[in-house]
Amino acid sequence: MTRAGSVPELVTAARTGQVRAVARLISLVEDASPLLREAMAALAPYAGNAHVVGITGAPGVGKSTTTSALVRELRSRGQRVGVLAIDPSSPFSGGALLGDRVRMGDHATDAGVYIRSMASRGHLGGLSWATPQALRVLDAAGYDTVIVETVGVGQSEVEVAGLADSTIVLLAPGMGDGIQAAKAGILEIGDLYVVNKADRDGAAAVRRDLRSMLALADRAEGSWRPPVLTAVATKHEGLDEVVDKLEAHRAWLAESGAGTDRRRRRAREEVAAIAVTELRSRWDTLSGSVELDTLAEDVLAGRLDPYAAADALLAASD
Amino acid sequence: MTRAGSVPELVTAARTGQVRAVARLISLVEDASPLLREAMAALAPYAGNAHVVGITGAPGVGKSTTTSALVRELRSRGQRVGVLAIDPSSPFSGGALLGDRVRMGDHATDAGVYIRSMASRGHLGGLSWATPQALRVLDAAGYDTVIVETVGVGQSEVEVAGLADSTIVLLAPGMGDGIQAAKAGILEIGDLYVVNKADRDGAAAVRRDLRSMLALADRAEGSWRPPVLTAVATKHEGLDEVVDKLEAHRAWLAESGAGTDRRRRRAREEVAAIAVTELRSRWDTLSGSVELDTLAEDVLAGRLDPYAAADALLAASD
Numbered sequence: 354m355t356r357a358g359s360v361p362e363l364v365t366a367a368r369t370g371q372v373r374a375v376a377r378l379i380s381l382v383e384d385a386s387p388l389l390r391e392a393m394a395a396l397a398p399y400a401g402n403a404h405v406v407g408i409t410g411a412p413g414v415g416k417s418t419t420t421s422a423l424v425r426e427l428r429s430r431g432q433r434v435g436v437l438a439i440d441p442s443s444p445f446s447g448g449a450l451l452g453d454r455v456r457m458g459d460h461a462t463d464a465g466v467y468i469r470s471m472a473s474r475g476h477l478g479g480l481s482w483a484t485p486q487a488l489r490v491l492d493a494a495g496y497d498t499v500i501v502e503t504v505g506v507g508q509s510e511v512e513v514a515g516l517a518d519s520t521i522v523l524l525a526p527g528m529g530d531g532i533q534a535a536k537a538g539i540l541e542i543g544d545l546y547v548v549n550k551a552d553r554d555g556a557a558a559v560r561r562d563l564r565s566m567l568a569l570a571d572r573a574e575g576s577w578r579p580p581v582l583t584a585v586a587t588k589h590e591g592l593d594e595v596v597d598k599l600e601a602h603r604a605w606l607a608e609s610g611a612g613t614d615r616r617r618r619r620a621r622e623e624v625a626a627i628a629v630t631e632l633r634s635r636w637d638t639l640s641g642s643v644e645l646d647t648l649a650e651d652v653l654a655g656r657l658d659p660y661a662a663a664d665a666l667l668a669a670s671d
Numbered sequence: 672m673t674r675a676g677s678v679p680e681l682v683t684a685a686r687t688g689q690v691r692a693v694a695r696l697i698s699l700v701e702d703a704s705p706l707l708r709e710a711m712a713a714l715a716p717y718a719g720n721a722h723v724v725g726i727t728g729a730p731g732v733g734k735s736t737t738t739s740a741l742v743r744e745l746r747s748r749g750q751r752v753g754v755l756a757i758d759p760s761s762p763f764s765g766g767a768l769l770g771d772r773v774r775m776g777d778h779a780t781d782a783g784v785y786i787r788s789m790a791s792r793g794h795l796g797g798l799s800w801a802t803p804q805a806l807r808v809l810d811a812a813g814y815d816t817v818i819v820e821t822v823g824v825g826q827s828e829v830e831v832a833g834l835a836d837s838t839i840v841l842l843a844p845g846m847g848d849g850i851q852a853a854k855a856g857i858l859e860i861g862d863l864y865v866v867n868k869a870d871r872d873g874a875a876a877v878r879r880d881l882r883s884m885l886a887l888a889d890r891a892e893g894s895w896r897p898p899v900l901t902a903v904a905t906k907h908e909g910l911d912e913v914v915d916k917l918e919a920h921r922a923w924l925a926e927s928g929a930g931t932d933r934r935r936r937r938a939r940e941e942v943a944a945i946a947v948t949e950l951r952s953r954w955d956t957l958s959g960s961v962e963l964d965t966l967a968e969d970v971l972a973g974r975l976d977p978y979a980a981a982d983a984l985l986a987a988s989d
Binding site for chain 2: 620624629632655658664
């Protein structure tokens with residue numbers, strides 16, 4: 354493969370299934386490259402077709418294994434699949450790359466699968482800033498399903514739910530999940546609940562507890578009722594039902610109009626995150642600027658009042 | 672006195688010593704009034720003459736009493752004196768008004784003294800936003816010395832040092848001050864240290880400890896060496912020396928050029944605080960705007976990329 358140079362070349366290459374072009378476009382996102390703007394503009398017309406699936410859960414529930422099994426199931430149904438594994442605790446993507454190779458084990462020779470780890474902490478706006486743009490790359494490159502996997506730590510599981518069309522919350526027995534679920538507010542964010550490691554003691558209890566907690570939720574007529582499924586990802590058990598329910602949820606999103614609402618909210622947050630980042634960088638430039646020094650001098654001398662000086666400062670940034 | 676109506680009338684009245692006009696101008700600051708901008712523009716040419724003295728210290732060291740005694744000493748030397756008492760913990764100025772009356776006891780009939788309590792928490796930018804503007808009112812109204820008194824809690828003592836030409840750090844025996852001083856970083860901010868309640872046990876020890884800690888500081892040739900004085904504010908003892916040292920510090924500020932540096936930094940921070948407040952309010956408007964909804968819709972439809980949408984959003988605010 355020749356190394357594509359310009360952004361239009363990269364976009365064309367990515368859309369014809371060239372994995373290296375996809376990788377380079379996502380690197381533009383990770384690096385907050387000056388070319389990112391041009392790339393997003395070139396990709397925009399092609400985005401909006403992928404089914405974005407979020408997977409979240411506490412450490413140890415088997416997210417990587419389940420993601421890998423889910424990819425295998427989706428591939429068996431003829432889909433092209435992209436995976437973004439987000440590590441909100443890591444400021445570096447270097448460490449995550451080793452993880453990629455481990456993950457890639459099952460899919461390394463499969464051109465229909467693209468897996469990428471992203472570190473989000475180094476970014477100005479964290480998960481909310483970088484992930485939607487990486488999603489747009491995979492979406493425009495023609496992956497049918499894009500999976501966003503994140504560790505359920507802090508706010509990240511809520512953020513991933515905000516990005517996804519369908520959110521899978523993963524649990525496992527022996528982790529006090531019932532209580533964790535209620536605490537972390539995951540009862541509000543799941544479209545599907547999957548109790549992984551279902552061959553272990555306590556899986557039935559986790560499922561039962563979760564079902565009774567979900568039954569307490571006050572859901573409007575016609576709204577989606579999140580199913581609670583079981584799986585043993587290491588043995589590839591239960592994944593067919595997970596994908597069936599994902600497809601059912603996708604159909605419900607389309608019929609009810611809820612899908613468009615979610616995507617509109619996602620677009621709104623993406624635009625807002627970029628605008629805030631831009632405002633912040635303008636401000637960083639201003640607050641260290643010669644203009645501010647000069648204006649302060651004018652205020653000191655009584656030639657300008659501080660409001661007029663602030664106006665002049667802001668005008669210099671517009 | 673007739674009630675001055677327009678901003679130019681208020682400014683003229685304040686400059687001819689009418690206390691009510693001064694009070695109304697400071698109320699414009701407290702209320703973040705739409706007239707504030709016009710008032711600051713009208714006051715700007717007259718500001719820059721007052722000696723701004725900050726007084727800070729832990730609760731219980733006798734700040735109000737010392738301020739009152741300092742006012743009396745400055746009055747005896749023929750100065751007009753303004754006092755801003757800042758309470759960073761109070762969101763209301765109402766409660767502070769009672770405190771004013773107590774403070775005013777000694778000076779209630781003296782037209783050469785103006786005392787005002789300000790609550791700072793309610794403001795967008797807190798102390799840093801409102802205080803410099805209230806200072807400008809008193810400065811332009813012709814008060815020779817303006818005292819800013821604040822409780823040494825959190826960051827407020829550092830902020831007051833940033834605003835003042837000369838900062839007095841007040842201590843008292845029996846409060847574990849030596850350790851407190853080192854902890855709070857007040858060793859860096861004082862231009863004068865005053866051990867109040869010097870007739871109590873332990874005052875000499877506080878003075879000695881403080882002096883040895885200050886002696887450890889690495890000061891450049893020609894820099895100011897903060898004196899450690901003693902006072903008994905309730906008996907008006909030691910205040911003459913405090914004012915003598917304040918005058919000496921003022922002279923040093925003028926001769927060394929350090930005074931202009933401090934004022935330039937103050938003007939810089941004031942302009943920056945106003946600009947940040949303005950940016951924040953623009954953003955609040957934008958993030959709840961119809962524009963953002965419309966732009967998100969365009970992004971969703973692939974008509975716009977998120978960067979172009981963010982640009983359009985920001986342009987709508989400029």
